[in-house]
Structure formats: C-alpha cells, structure tokens
Amino acid sequence: MANRNFLIGMFVLIGLTLFTIGIFLIGKRHGAFARHVEFYTEFKDLSGLTKGTKVKVAGMDAGQVAEVGVPDSPLSRFRIKLQITERLRGLVRTDSVATIATEGVVGGSYLLVGAGSPQAKAAAPLSTLPSREPVDMSKLLEHGLVLLKDADINVNKVGAKVDETLDGVETTVGNANDLVVGLKQGRGPAGMLLKDETVASNIRQSVTNAKEATAALHKASGRVDDMAADIQSRGVTKKVDETITSARDAAANIKDSSKQVHQTVAAATKPDKHGVDAGTNVRETLSNVNVASANMTEDTEALKHNFLFRGYFNHRGYYSLTNLSPENYRKDRLFTNPENKRAWLSAKELFIREGNSEVLSSEGKKQLDAAIYKFGESVFDRPIVIEGYSNGADPANDPADALSSSWRRAILIRLYLQNRFPLYPTNLGIVAMKNSPPNGLGYSEWDGICLVFLRPQK
Amino acid sequence: MTNAIEFVGDVSVFSLRAIADLFRPPFEAEQFWIQLAEIGSRSVPLIVASGFALGAVMTLHTRSTLVTFGATAEIPTVQSLGFFIEIGPLVAGLLMAGRVGSGIGAVLANLRVTEQIDAIESLSIDSFKFLVVPRVLACVIALPLLTLIMDFSGLVAGFVAEYAASGISWHLYIERAFASLDWANFVPPTLKTAVFGFIIGAVSSYFGYTTSEGAQGVGKAATNSVVLCSLLIIVSDVVLVQCIAVAFPRTAL
Amino acid sequence: MNPDDSTAVFFQSVSKSFGAKEVLHEVSFNVAAGEALCILGRSGTGKSVTLKLIIALLRPDAGKIWIEQDEITTLKTEELSRVRRKIGFLFQDAALFDSFTLYENLSLPLARLTSKSQEEIDSMVVKVLREVGLAADKKTMPSQLSGGMRKRAGLARALVLEPKILLADEPVSGLDRITASEIDELLLQQKTERQTTLIMVTHDVHGARRVGDRFVVFDHGHLVAYGTAAEVESSDNETARQLISLSS
Numbered sequence: 001m002a003n004r005n006f007l008i009g010m011f012v013l014i015g016l017t018l019f020t021i022g023i024f025l026i027g028k029r030h031g032a033f034a035r036h037v038e039f040y041t042e043f044k045d046l047s048g049l050t051k052g053t054k055v056k057v058a059g060m061d062a063g064q065v066a067e068v069g070v071p072d073s074p075l076s077r078f079r080i081k082l083q084i085t086e087r088l089r090g091l092v093r094t095d096s097v098a099t100i101a102t103e104g105v106v107g108g109s110y111l112l113v114g115a116g117s118p119q120a121k122a123a124a125p126l127s128t129l130p131s132r133e134p135v136d137m138s139k140l141l142e143h144g145l146v147l148l149k150d151a152d153i154n155v156n157k158v159g160a161k162v163d164e165t166l167d168g169v170e171t172t173v174g175n176a177n178d179l180v181v182g183l184k185q186g187r188g189p190a191g192m193l194l195k196d197e198t199v200a201s202n203i204r205q206s207v208t209n210a211k212e213a214t215a216a217l218h219k220a221s222g223r224v225d226d227m228a229a230d231i232q233s234r235g236v237t238k239k240v241d242e243t244i245t246s247a248r249d250a251a252a253n254i255k256d257s258s259k260q261v262h263q264t265v266a267a268a269t270k271p272d273k274h275g276v277d278a279g280t281n282v283r284e285t286l287s288n289v290n291v292a293s294a295n296m297t298e299d300t301e302a303l304k305h306n307f308l309f310r311g312y313f314n315h316r317g318y319y320s321l322t323n324l325s326p327e328n329y330r331k332d333r334l335f336t337n338p339e340n341k342r343a344w345l346s347a348k349e350l351f352i353r354e355g356n357s358e359v360l361s362s363e364g365k366k367q368l369d370a371a372i373y374k375f376g377e378s379v380f381d382r383p384i385v386i387e388g389y390s391n392g393a394d395p396a397n398d399p400a401d402a403l404s405s406s407w408r409r410a411i412l413i414r415l416y417l418q419n420r421f422p423l424y425p426t427n428l429g430i431v432a433m434k435n436s437p438p439n440g441l442g443y444s445e446w447d448g449i450c451l452v453f454l455r456p457q458k
Numbered sequence: 459m460t461n462a463i464e465f466v467g468d469v470s471v472f473s474l475r476a477i478a479d480l481f482r483p484p485f486e487a488e489q490f491w492i493q494l495a496e497i498g499s500r501s502v503p504l505i506v507a508s509g510f511a512l513g514a515v516m517t518l519h520t521r522s523t524l525v526t527f528g529a530t531a532e533i534p535t536v537q538s539l540g541f542f543i544e545i546g547p548l549v550a551g552l553l554m555a556g557r558v559g560s561g562i563g564a565v566l567a568n569l570r571v572t573e574q575i576d577a578i579e580s581l582s583i584d585s586f587k588f589l590v591v592p593r594v595l596a597c598v599i600a601l602p603l604l605t606l607i608m609d610f611s612g613l614v615a616g617f618v619a620e621y622a623a624s625g626i627s628w629h630l631y632i633e634r635a636f637a638s639l640d641w642a643n644f645v646p647p648t649l650k651t652a653v654f655g656f657i658i659g660a661v662s663s664y665f666g667y668t669t670s671e672g673a674q675g676v677g678k679a680a681t682n683s684v685v686l687c688s689l690l691i692i693v694s695d696v697v698l699v700q701c702i703a704v705a706f707p708r709t710a711l
Numbered sequence: 712m713n714p715d716d717s718t719a720v721f722f723q724s725v726s727k728s729f730g731a732k733e734v735l736h737e738v739s740f741n742v743a744a745g746e747a748l749c750i751l752g753r754s755g756t757g758k759s760v761t762l763k764l765i766i767a768l769l770r771p772d773a774g775k776i777w778i779e780q781d782e783i784t785t786l787k788t789e790e791l792s793r794v795r796r797k798i799g800f801l802f803q804d805a806a807l808f809d810s811f812t813l814y815e816n817l818s819l820p821l822a823r824l825t826s827k828s829q830e831e832i833d834s835m836v837v838k839v840l841r842e843v844g845l846a847a848d849k850k851t852m853p854s855q856l857s858g859g860m861r862k863r864a865g866l867a868r869a870l871v872l873e874p875k876i877l878l879a880d881e882p883v884s885g886l887d888r889i890t891a892s893e894i895d896e897l898l899l900q901q902k903t904e905r906q907t908t909l910i911m912v913t914h915d916v917h918g919a920r921r922v923g924d925r926f927v928v929f930d931h932g933h934l935v936a937y938g939t940a941a942e943v944e945s946s947d948n949e950t951a952r953q954l955i956s957l958s959s
Contacts (some may be wrong), residue, residue, distance in 0.1 A: 007499035008491060012500070015603025018610050022542075022644050052640070052709060062639075330704040492810075577806040579870075580766050582792035583818045643763075 009027060029061070033085040040128040042077040045135040047078065049100055050111045057088040057096075058115035082111060092129070093120035100134035109134075109195070162217060178232050206390040218289070231361035293425045321383055321429025326403075327436070334383060336438040346448040351424075360410065360416055368413065368451075372421060375453045380422060383454045385429040386410045389437070389446040407432035413449050468668070473660040476594045479587050489592035497558050498591070498600030505604045509546070509611025510554055516612070518538060518621035530624065531634065537616035538635035543647050546609035549697055551654035554601060555687035559662040562593050563683030566666025567676040575667070590667055594659030601655030602648050609648070642706035650698040657690045716838060718777065719876055719908035720765055721743045725774030729758055734760050736932040737774065742925075744875070747902050747909040749923035751916075751943075752953045758912040759803070762878045765799050765910065767791050771898060778876070796824050799874035803881045805865030807853035813840070813864055814849040815870045835871060843867045843897060859890035866897060877901055879911040883918050898922050907939040914953060928954055 019038035020426075028034075043049070046068070053065040054311060062084045063414040084092060091114020095352030123129060284307045329335055350364030372379055410430035417423055437443045437450065499680060520536045567573050578585040617631045662683035669675035721741040727734055734757035739917070742748045750758045763769040764776055767783050776783050778794050786794065807816050817836040821827055840846045843863040848856065862882060869877060879898060883891035895918040901907040902922070913919045919926065926943045928936035928951040932952060936943045936951035943955045 004495045005489070008495045011494070011499040011600075011603060015606050018606040019603075019648070021610070022606065022648075024642060025632065026639050026644055029636050029639065200550060572804055572809075574805040574808055576763065576768050577800070577802055577808070579768050580795060580798070580800045581823055582788075582795045583819075584788075584825055585860045 008397065028441040034063075036064065036083040037086060037089050037092075037125045039082050039092065039113075040126065041080050041082065041113075041121060041131045042128065043080065043098075043100065043131055043310070044077050044133055045100075046078050047100045047102075049078075049111060055082045055113065056101075056109040056110055056115045057084060057091050060088060060111070062088045080111070082113070084113070090122065091115040092123045093117060093125070094123050094129075096123060096129055098129045098131040104416050109325070113350060143282075227298060248349040294438060321385060321426060324385070324429050324431040326431055326433055329433075330387075334454065335452060336440065337455065338440060341375055341455070342441065343374065343449070343453075343454040344443065344446065344448070345371065346446075347409070350448055350449070358412070360412055365416065367418075369417060369420070371451050372417070375451075378455060381424070381427070383427045384417075385431060385452040386413045386424070387437070387450040387452060388413070388430065388432050389435050389448055391435040391445070391447045391451065402434040408433055409449055413451075469661065469664050470632050471548055472668070473656070474666045475586065476660050479591050480595060482587075484587070486588050486592050489588060493596035494600060495594045496561075497554075498603060501557055501600070501604055502559060502607060504553060504609045505550060505608050509541075509608040510615040512549060513537065513541065513612030513615030513618045516545070517616040517623075521620070521623055528536065534616065534626075534631045534634035535638045537620075538613055538639055539643060540569075540614075541609045541612040542639060544556065544695075546612060547605050547647050547651045547654070548691070549672070550601065550605040550608040551651055551658070551686055551691040551695075551703055554597070554604065554654070555658050555691055556684055557684040558597060559658045560680040561688040562662035563666040563679040563681075564592075564676050566663055567669040567679035568666075568670050570667065570674060571672055577609075587669070590659075590663040592643065593663055594656060596686075597655035597659030598652045599655070601651040601658070605648050605651045608633055612648060640706075640709040641707040643701065646702040646706065650695075653694055653698060655693045657694060658687045661687050661690060685702045689694060716780075718747070719779060720748075721777040722761075722764075723730055723775045723777075725764065725771045725776060727757065727764065727769065727771050733882065733932050735764075735771070735929075737927075738932075738933065738934045739936055740927050742910060744907060744908055745906040747911065747922050747924045749919040749926045750910065750912045750929065751914075751919065751926055751951075752929035753950070753954075757932055759880050760911060761929075762800070762880055764912065765876075766795060766800055766833060766945050784893065786926075794822070797875045799869030799872060799877045801862070801865050801869040801877065801879040801882055803884065805853070805860060805861040805868075807856075807864055807868065811851045811853075812849070812855065813845065813851050813856075816853065816864065817868050820868065820872050833870075839867045839871045842870070850903070859893070860884050861896070862886065862890075862894055866894070870901065871904070873945060874907065875897075876908045876910065878912075879909065881912055881914065882913050883913065892921075893923055920955075926955060 049065060049068065051065055051068055054061060055063045055065060064083055065080055065082035071077055071079070079097075082098075084163065092113060096116035097114045099112050099114070100109050102109045113268050116123070144200045189385040276422075277403075312430050345364070347358075350360060353359040355443070375384075388406035388408070390405035390409060407430070410432060414430050416430050418425065433446075434443050435447060437446050517533060519602060520533055521530065524532055524536070526528055556641060566575075567580075570587065573697075574586045575589070616635075617626070617628060620626050620702055621628075636667055662679075665679040665683045665686075669679045671678065719742050723739050725735055725739070726737055729756055729944070733940050734755075738757075745885075750761060760769060764771055765778065769784070775786075778797065781790070781794050782790065783794055799895045807813075807930060811819065814820070814836055817839060818832050821832045821835060825832075837846065837849070840849065843866055845860060845864055848860070848864075853861060853864065866879075866882070869879075873916050877898070882898065883893050886894065896911060897921050898911065902909050909922065911919070911922065920940055923940070926936070927934055928943060928946070928948065930946055930948070930950045935948040936946040936955075938946075940955060946952055
C-alpha cells in the first residue's frame with residue numbers, strides 16, 4: 001500500500017514538475033513572467049509580422065508584438081504595439097529605429113529595434129518609435145535587375161551613338177590606356193582637342209571606371225556562379241535559384257556591354273583624320289559614357305550590399321578599392337594597419353614637369369619597379385592601394401588644391417603599374433590623401449606617393 | 459453493416475455511461491488509486507525508455523538532413539517541436555494503447571469469464587463503477603503526465619545525441635528548444651492525450667467488460683482493444699490537431 | 712398471489728431468453744425457508760440462469776420472482792441491495808476476486824454492505840474462515856489456492872454476510888469425492904445449524920440427495936419434475952428419472 005502510494009506520488013510529481021518546467025520555459029521565451037514596457041511603431045508593409053512575433057532589441061530577444069492595428073485607409077500605416085522587457089529598456093532611445101528583419105533565408109520575420117544613441121533620450125513608454133520600412137528580398141533582387149537592365153540599355157544606346165558617329169573610323173587601337181597617355185601628352189588630333197586637363201581626366205576616369213565596373217562585375221558574377229552552385233547543391237527553393245540565374249544573366253550582359261563600351265571608347269578616341277567633328281562627338285560621348293559607367297558602378301555597389309553577396313565582401317574586408325574616400329580610408333584599420341608593407345616614394349624622385357602637368361620620370365619608374373619588386377611575387381594577387389600625397393605646391397594648379405594634385409598623382413602611378421605589371425584592376429586602389437598620411441605610420445606629412453601592400457585577411 | 463452501427467452505438471453508450479458514472483457517487487477512490495499506479499506509475503519505465511530511444515534517433519535523422527542546409531542550430535527546435543506537438547502525445551498514446559489497452563481488455567474479460575463481475579454485482583457493488591470508471595479516469599489522468607515524461611525524455615535524449623555530435627551546451631540546447639515553442643504547441647497537444655486516455659480506457663473496458671465468450675474471449679478482448687484503441691487514437695489525433703489549429707489559429711503548428 | 716411468510720423464494724411463470732434461445736419457459740416453483748432445493752438438469756438448461764435470476768444478476772423476460780416478501784423483478788437498485796444482503800452466492804469456480812487476498816475477498820462484502828467496524832469485520836472474517844478450515848490462509852491470494860480450497864473460500868465469502876438464503880452453483884464440480892463430501896458437509900451444516908435456505912445447482916446426485924430436501928429438474932427450459940427424491944424418481948419424465956437415479 002505504502003509502496004503503491006509512493007509510486008503514484010512519484011508519477012504525479014514528476015508529471016506536474018515537467019508540466020511546470022515546460023510552462024516556465026515557454027513563459028520565459030514569451031517573457032510572460034517578466035515586466036514589460038510597451039512602445040508603438042508604424043509600418044506601411046507588415047512583411048508577415050503578426051501578433052506574438054518576436055521582438056529583439058539590438059539582436060537580443062526582448063519580447064513580442066502585442067497588437068497589430070490595421071490602418072483604415074491606404075494613407076495610414078499599421079500601428080504595432082510591442083512589449084519590451086524591462087531589462088532592455090535602457091537601450092531603447094528616441095532615435096531607436098524599428099525594422100522588420102528575417103532570420104536567415106528560411107527563418108520567419110521578427111521586429112528588430114536598434115539600440116539608440118546615448119545622446120538621445122530614453123524612449124518614454126507607449127511612445128512611437130521611428131521605423132524603417134522592410135526591404136523585401138525578392139523586391140531587392142527585382143530592383144537590382146531593373147537597375148542592371150537600365151544600365152544595359154544606356155550602354156547600348158551610347159554604343160550605338162558612338163558607332164553611328166564614328167562610322168568612318170577604321171583603324172583600331174589595342175589599348176585605351178595607351179591612348180589616354182597619348183592624349184595626355186597632346187599627341188594626335190583628338191589629343192589636341194582634348195588637351196585640356198579636365199577632359200583628359202574625364203576620359204581617364206571613364207576608362208578606369210568602365211574597366212573597374214567590368215572587373216567588379218566579372219568578379220561578382222563569378223561569385224554569383226559559385227553561390228548559385230552552392231545553393232543549388234543545397235537544394236534551396238527553385239525560386240531563389242531562378243532569381244540568381246537571372247541576376248547572373250544580367251551581370252553577364254553588363255560585362256559584355258561594358259566591354260563593348262570600352263572598345264568603342266578606344267576606337268572613338270583614336271587619333272584620326274576626321275578631326276574636329278569627331279572630337280566634339282567624343283566629348284559628348286564621353287560624358288554619356290561617364291554617366292553610364294557611373295550607373296554601372298552604382299549597380300555593382302547595390303549588388304555588393306545585397307545580402308547574398310554581403311558575406312563575401314565582408315570576408316574580404318572591403319567592398320571596393322575603386323572609390324576610397326580619404327575620410328573612410330583613414331579610419332579603416334585594414335588600410336592603416338602598420339603591418340601592411342609600405343613604400344614611401346617622394347614626388348621629387350617620381351615626377352618631372354612636362355608643360356603644365358606632372359608626368360612620371362624615368363627615375364620614378366625605376367623607383368616604382370624596385371618597390372614592386374621588393375613586395376615580392378605575392379603582390380600580383382594581393383590588393384595594393386596607391387596613396388597620393390601632395391603639399392599643393394604644384395604651380396599649375398591652385399596651390400591650395402592639394403587634394404586634386406594628390407589624386408592625379410595616384411592615378412598616374414596606377415596607370416603606370418597597370419601597364420607595367422599583370423595586376424588585377426580591382427586589386428589596385430587609389431586614394432587622395434592631400435599631404436597628411438594616416439596616423440601611426442611615422443610620417444606626419446608627405447609629398448609624393450605611398451604604395452600600400454595590404455596584408456592578407458584571415 | 460447493421461452490426462457495425464450497433465457496435466458504434468454500444469461503445470458510445472458505454473463511454474457515455476463511464477462519463478456519467480464518474481460524476482455519480484459513490485466514488486471508488488481506492489480502485490482509482492490502484493489503477494493510477496498500474497496504468498501510470500508502472501508505465502513510466504516503458505515511456506522513458508521509448509522516449510529516450512526515439513529522441514536519440516530523431517536527432518540523428520534531423521541532424522543528417524539539417525546539416526546539409528547548415529541549419530544545425532535548428533536541431534533543438536525541431537526536436538522540441540516534434541516531440542511536444544506530435545511525437546510525444548501520439549507515441550505515448552499508442553504505447554499505452556498497447557500496454558494498458560490490452561491489459562484492461564484482458565483483465566476485465568477475465569473477470570467476466572470467471573464470474574467475478576457477477577460476484578461483485580451479487581454484493582450490490584456497481585461493477586461498472588468499481589471496475590470501469592476508475593480505469594477510464596486513471597487513463598485520462600495518466601496519459602498527459604506520461605506524455606510529458608515522454609516529451610522530456612525525448613528532449614534529454616536529443617540533447618545527449620546532439621552533445622555527442624556537436625558538444626552543444628545544455629543551456630543553449632534548452633534555449634533553442636524552447637525558442638520557437640508556443641503555449642499552443644505545448645499545452646493543447648499535452649492535454650489532447652487525455653482524449654487518447656479516455657479512448658484507451660473506454661474502448662478496452664468495453665471489450666473486456668462485455669465479453670461473453672470463455673477463455674477465448676479474453677484474448678480476443680485484449681487484441682480488439684489494442685487494435686481499436688490504436689486506430690481511434692490516430693483518427694482522433696487528426697481531428698484534435700485540426701481543433702487545436704482552429705482554437706489557436708495563429709500559433710498552432 | 713403473494714407468497715406466505717414461510718416462503719424464501721418463489722418463481723411464478725418465469726421465462727428467460729437469450730436472443731432466440733429460450734432457456735426458461737414459464738417456470739414456477741417455491742422454496743420454503745430453511746429448505747434445501749437441488750436443481751438438476753442437463754448442461755445448458757437454465758439452472759445457473761435460475762440462480763442468477765434469484766439474485767437479480769439477470770432479469771426475467773416474463774413472470775415474477777419473490778424473495779421472501781419482495782418481488783424483485785421491479786425493484787430499484789437501492790432496494791435490490793437490501794434484498795441481496797440476505798443472499799449468499801457460491802459461484803461455480805468460486806469467482807474470488809483474484810487481485811485481492813482471501814481476507815480482502817471476505818471483508819469487501821462486509822465493508823460494503825454492513826456498517827460494521829473494522830474489528831467486527833476482522834473477527835467475522837476470521838470466524839468464517841475457521842468454519843471452512845482456511846483460518847491460516849488469510850493473506851493468501853486466490854491463485855495460490857487449490858480447487859477445493861477455492862470452493863471453500865468462495866463458500867466463506869458467500870457466508871460471511873450470514874445470509875438467509877445460500878445459492879450454490881455446482882459447489883462440488885471438478886472436486887474429488889472426499890473434498891466434494893466435505894463441501895456437502897459444510898452446506899448441510901449451514902442448513903441444519905443456521906436454518907439457511909439452500910438452493911443448489913448440481914450434477915452430483917449423491918451430494919444432492921444428501922443435502923437436498925426437494926428437487927427440480929429442468930429439461931430444455933421446462934420444469935419437468937418437482938418434488939422430493941422419491942417423487943422425482945417416480946416422475947413420468949425420462950430425463951428426470953435418469954438424473955435423480957443414483958446409478959447414473
């Protein structure tokens with residue numbers, strides 16, 4: 001009898017204990033036993049958010065959506081009441097932004113409230129937090145595709161126009177870079193027309209942009225290939241697969257088109273007997289090309305930030321060496337790491353004056369060759385950044401314009417290195433630093449350039 | 459056909475009588491405790507062992523699948539959802555249909571065949587209340603408790619298997635296991651086994667209590683109990699899952 | 712008609728069918744208080760059914776049954792309980808509750824149907840067990856008892872309430888001669904010492920003639936003979952004569 005009652009007692013106790021544990025653990029996840037603070041936020045698009053959806057503050061589970069108020073007209077937005085556990089209240093500021101995020105490719109959505117800035121006041125209970133409309137993944141891809149298509153059309157248009165105008169041009173030029181150098185030196189009729197520095201710089205910029213866009217796209221599409229293969233091998237839904245394929249196709253299109261542009265521009269700027277007319281057209285065309293290639297750069301940029309590709313770029317440590325802003329550059333540990341190999345070359349050694357502008361001296365070329373040689377063979381597959389420095393003492397320019405002078409110097413060096421060595425264009429970055437190197441490198445001021453050989457990332 | 463309908467009617471009347479008699483004194487408390495010990499406590503080893511084996515096997519299977527998606531972090535979630543929503547309740551129900559259903563069927567049939575039920579009646583003891591009601595009630599109460607034991611055994615085994623594979627910490631495992639679990643995934647599926655318990659108690663009692671054959675009837679009652687209980691548990695599960703989905707449209711899975 | 716005070720059990724035109732099979736057809740007989748009635752008949756002729764009708768485990772399809780002054784076919788459960796309190800039933804295979812000890816088997820009826828204290832129950836159980844010679848087996852489970860012991864234990868349970876009427880369904884079947892006569896002796900003892908009315912279904916003519924005062928013989932659901940041994944022997948029914956004959 002006693003034995004029997006013991007058995008029953010154990011059985012009932014174990015069962016009830018487990019029930020309590022279950023209730024408690026689920027309650028903990030819902031924060032049912034924690035004190036809550038309630039806030040509001042508003043969205044135009046709910047993206048699958050429902051009552052009970054998890055709320056995270058700065059990535060930590062914080063509570064759930066308590067209510068979803070449906071708008072009565074298309075003009076107003078869904079009003080969402082969210083509960084946030086008392087513990088995380090300190091992170092919620094008046095400038096905390098609420099967004100709807102997803103837990104990975106197959107996960108559900110949750111409401112993410114960003115940690116606010118310390119300057120902002122703590123958000124009062126029941127206040128409405130600012131929100132950012134969610135970006136739908138499929139819409140993002142769609143958007144990217146539209147952009148790519150636009151760029152494609154633009155490039156084709158430009159190509160057609162150039163073709164039309166320069167129908168008579170027959171001889172081809174192997175390399176646009178050579179041409180630009182030629183132009184720079186004022187050779188040929190087109191060169192005469194384009195001798196003014198702004199135009200020459202424009203052309204250089206355009207060609208570089210076009211090349212970089214091509215290379216970036218090439219790389220990106222290669223990456224897309226890898227990812228597509230990867231995703232296919234994991235058998236994720238066909239839809240994603242299809243989207244990736246179309247993104248890849250579009251990227252391939254751009255690659256072709258920009259190649260075309262590259263060739264056309266090369267053909268267009270070749271010295272030629274058509275003289276003035278051609279030159280005028282070239283100017284116009286170049287400005288078109290500039291716009292088009294800028295578009296392309298934007299597109300690749302958009303691609304880079306797309307979540308599918310983000311991981312790859314994060315892993316590499318930087319998005320692109322193309323548009324390094326001096327400000328970001330100085331802050332980025334990747335570039336200012338003292339462990340990077342550096343070659344400091346002064347302006348005196350590198351440049352000689354030729355007319356109004358600076359060109360590389362033969363001594364300078366030797367110095368550069370030696371510097372590259374010193375970096376060793378791995379230089380050909382690691383990124384190099386060319387930091388241009390100038391104290392603004394160039395008499396041809398506004399003395400204060402150290403920035404543009406340092407920029408030009410960097411461009412010159414890049415052109416040289418590109419022609420001289422088998423360097424991958426995307427691996428060559430330029431940045432204009434005026435006359436002040438980043439802190440902690442032992443130079444407070446520099447006039448010339450500095451080649452930075454980035455150390456491998458882990 | 460007529461027989462089948464009559465059978466359904468008989469079982470229904472029998473089951474309703476069990477419910478009605480439950481609320482009509484006198485209460486056979488002593489018999490209830492005896493049955494709760496027999497049906498509940500003595501089933502715990504079976505339930506724990508099955509839950510453990512099933513939990514380990516399930517983790518091994520889900521792991522091999524989820525690992526190809528790189529979704530190994532979801533293993534505890536899959537394990538807990540699987541066990542709390544369906545595997546725990548259903549397997550506990552079916553195991554009890556086998557162990558308890560056959561037991562009740564055979565015991566009551568034996569009581570009938572050896573005239574013990576007549577003997578009880580001859581003492582003016584309501585044999586239905588004395589034999590059937592305590593068994594049905596014990597099943598109804600024991601099943602949810604056994605289900606909980608099964609659920610947590612499966613979870614513990616899942617943890618052990620996952621720990622062996624990836625060295626996950628207990629804390630993280632529990633955290634993830636309950637991360638996606640809602641009230642609707644825990645309470646209603648656990649309580650629905652009370653219905654399974656009622657089916658087991660009522661149906662197997664029916665077969666045992668109403669047997670009219672000799673020794674052969676005992677075996678037949680046991681077999682029929684298991685077969686019909688298992689079938690009804692699975693069928694009612696379909697209905698109950700739908701009911702839960704209707705009652706908790708937002709969170710039930 | 713109502714039975715007089717001396718009547719213990721009275722059957723009036725009782726019929727009972729199971730499905731299409733009629734096991735009793737308009738059977739009438741009466742048993743006086745203190746009398747021992749033996750019911751004889753071939754297997755499946757409604758003998759056991761008669762006993763179950765008396766204790767109201769079965770209800771007749773037609774006819775009336777009196778237990779003393781109560782017509783039981785129309786009684787409600789509570790009143791029936793009062794009537795049953797007067798009747799002890801020794802089942803064919805004793806029908807001891809096999810999940811209970813011998814003591815629990817005997818104390819259950821006392822606990823359920825009387826308001827006796829635990830001590831009184833204890834002493835009564837011990838007394839009855841001593842009467843049937845099982846005083847040492849209080850804590851034994853029924854499955855551990857031999858056939859004869861089970862019968863005696865069943866008898867003890869039937870007697871523990873000190874019934875006025877004792878029903879015995881084949882009390883000696885499956886027992887050896889000596890054990891059977893021990894059981895007969897116990898039954899006779901009840902009749903003579905306690906003036907218990909005894910209604911016994913049996914195939915054992917020796918025991919029946921030793922214990923029984925009067926006999927009824929059933930054949931195919933009909934009562935074919937009714938009276939003392941001598942009366943049945945001289946009955947014009949062949950089956951009745953065969954059943955009562957000692958040489959069978």
